Amino acid sequence: MADTDCLHEAFSRRAAQSPRRVAVSCGTEQITYAELDARSTVLAERLRRCGVGRGSRVGVCVDRSICLVVTVLAVVKAGAAYVPVDPENPAGRVAHVLSDSEVALTVAAIRTADALADWSGPVLWSDADESDDPTAVEAPSEAAEPSDVAYVIYTSGSTGAPKGVEVEHRSAVALLERAGELYEFDELDVWTMFHSVGFDFSVWEMWGALLFGCKLVVVPAQVTRTPALMLDLLRRERVTVLSQTPSAFRGLVAADAAAGPPAELSLRLVVFGGERLDVAVLAPWIGRRGDSSPVLVNMYGITEITVHATHRRITAADLEHPSVSPIGVALPGLRVEPRTADGRPVPDGEPGELFVAGTGVARGYLNRPELTAQRFVVLDGQRWYRSGDSAALVDGELVYLGRVDRQLKVRGYRVEPGEVEARLLSCARVGTALVTARDFGDGDVRLVAYVAPPPAPDPVAPTEAELTAAVADLPGYLRPSRFHVVDDIPVTAQGKADVDALVALTETRPATVAAHTAADPTATAVKAIVDEVLVRDVPVDGDLFDHGATSLSLARVIAMVNNRFDLALTGAELEEPTIACLSDVVGSTRRPGALQEVGG
Known part of the structure; x- marks a missing residue:
């Protein structure tokens, strides 16, 4: 693997080296590297005959399966960028992403057809006869370059609509090449693909396994929701590399503690990412299994800087400072520095906004030049991404402090409260809306919405059914788990919404209707x-x-x-x-x- 590779080129070379090795498994099905290479090449040819070529974007609406991996590989082999959508998301959300990204067509499985109910564009059904494929002028067989976009992943948007992040092949390859040197991945490793293909953690999981010749275990949706089943999968599949948001790992820790004596696992590395890691959550795990088998690593990063930007091994000694969330040092090839809002470095120990430069910085936001100019800035001749995260450099290592802006992290997903508030404000009986996150205990973080009716002599409060309907077409992680209707949103002396006062006003348990x-x-x-x-x-x-x-x-x-x-x-x-x-x-x-x- 080299910086001059595209993702599919690095994969095909690995497939030639280990053709008979199992590449992907899902449930009782599995496929070798040779079979995966061949199947994805056939699908790539179908895509070219449908007009897909270098510079195209292709939607991917396939459920957790071997077919999902085949499809993603086929898209990049055809020279295009894949735009993943989670079939479990509402059809309206799926249609918006596919329309906003202007995909040439969407590859789907017949069993995910319901997710495309609101999409009127062309669809290539991966598990149907190619005689039904969309017709178009066949695209020339022009190979992608490392500087071409490999994928576009959509994140929550503060203006009420999600935004697409364009990431180039060379950025993803560089991430995996440098991380591979640090953690010595090899073909004996077994990785899980735990996260949704629409979440950038999946880029690390899928391509990390395939580019190092490892086995990739695609985790079924029900298993991701049930920690006891996930623990059994880790044991049964002899998984060695596991990636988790801290929220998901909390459930695994609890399931492990409830399982009696520690089950024998093959894990050698657990990578945390996607949200703040509070090290105290690891105390029961470390108490039972220690901190060296597996090694526990916290990696800070976001979609715009290609998944991960820093790394820090977590040890038992960190439990002595549970209020500190260490994110360590930059990965090779990156610079990660706390700076002032205008880009000036801050002294050690003082908080600043994290700016990131180097190989992982994305191309920008698709079709949003103004937003790209705001977040991707040039300082001293180098291009940096303003993360919106606050951190401080303490004794040579970065410590994560939280968000500079209103953006929230819920179970690893980036949430712009404004996107959810915009949907609530579409309800005629809502005049003001505020969405925030609450920890319901043991790190169970969920969104909570506070709404007030518009000013009127005799205001009519919205019902929970109306509020639920207003956010029904958002993905599950963007839907508030609780709605509170108040007369007005209280404010602080500085004129900002007083969330503490709102919590005090509404801190009551619902009557159970039984x-x-x-x-x-x-x-x-x-x-x-x-x-x-x-x-x-x-x-x-x-x-x-x-x-x-x-x-x-x-x-x-x-x-x-x-x-x-x-x-x-x-x-x-x-x-x-x-x-x-x-x-x-x-x-x-x-x-x-x-x-x-x-x-x-």
Whole structure:
């Protein structure tokens, strides 16, 4: 691998070296490097016959599967940039990304067709006969250059619409080449692809595995939501390299602690990224498994600087300073420095905005020249990205302090509150909206919305149903898990929204509506637990994740249910994440006599 490579070129060379090695597995299916290379080449030829070539952008709407990896490889082999969309996102969001990025066409699987319900552009169905492919003038077979865009990933936008970040091949290759030197990745490693293809952490996971000849295990969606299943996958697949947001790892830590004696794992490296790492969350893990097997590494980065920019090994000694979030030093080829708003360096120990320069800095925002000029700046003849993150240099290492602007991090996703607020303000009965993040305990961070009706002699407050409908076409991570309707948004003496005052005004638990479960004491008790954890009235048949649940909050629900019914459930028993299903599981596994105890 070299800076003069494109991603697919580095992959094809690796495939030629290890053709029979398993490249990707998902569930019971697997594919070798030779097969992956061949299948992606065939699909790339189909794309060229549909007019896709160098400089094109192609949407990718494929679920977690081997087909997803084949498709991404095929797009870059055709010379184009892939624009990934998560099929689990609302159809309106998917259509906006595909339209805004002006894709030539979208590659999808038939089983993800519902996600394209609002998309009217051409679609190539990867698992259908090519006789149905869109017709166009065949593109010339012109190879991409390292300076060409490899992918465009969309992040939350402060103006109410997501924005696309253009990242070139050479930036992604440089990241993996330098990280490979640090962590000695080789073909004996087994990586997981845990994160959504629409989240830039997936770039590190997928290409990191493929460019070093490793096995990539694509993690099914249900497994990512159930820490006990994820722990079993790590053991069964003998995973050696795991990437996690701290929020996701909290659930894994809890599942590991609940599993009795530590299960034997093959992990040698756990990489944290995507959001602030509070080292205290690692105390139970380090207490059980130590800090050297696996090695724990915190890597700071964002989409605009190609996933990761710094690295710092976390050890047991860091637990002595739980309030510090260390992000370490820059990766080779990058400069990461705290600076003032106008780009001047700040003295050691003083906070400043992180500016990043070097090989990882993206091309910019797609079709947004003004925003690109604001965030990508030239200082002393070098191009820097203004991250909006605050940090300080202490004893030669960077310490993360938080956001300079309003941007939030929720389970690794970047959230611009303005995007969510804009949707809420589209509701006629909303005059003011404020969205912030709250920790509901144990690092279970969710969005909370505060809304007030417009000024009127006799204002009519919006209903929760209206507010839920206003954000229904946003991805799950952008939907508030709780709505608070207030008379007005209080402000501080400086004229800023007083979030502390809002929390004090609304710090009440919802009344649990259990009349329809009164005939079933088990369901009543389970519903009460769910409502307590999610801080809302959840329908018995409602999908918990659609009502604000996260993997962390689900783990808390399971723990409370186990305590209440004297069980040892892991969450893996649930066929669907609903109160009804959980109640059925409890009813079928509880010991005799438990029903009377619950009713008492």
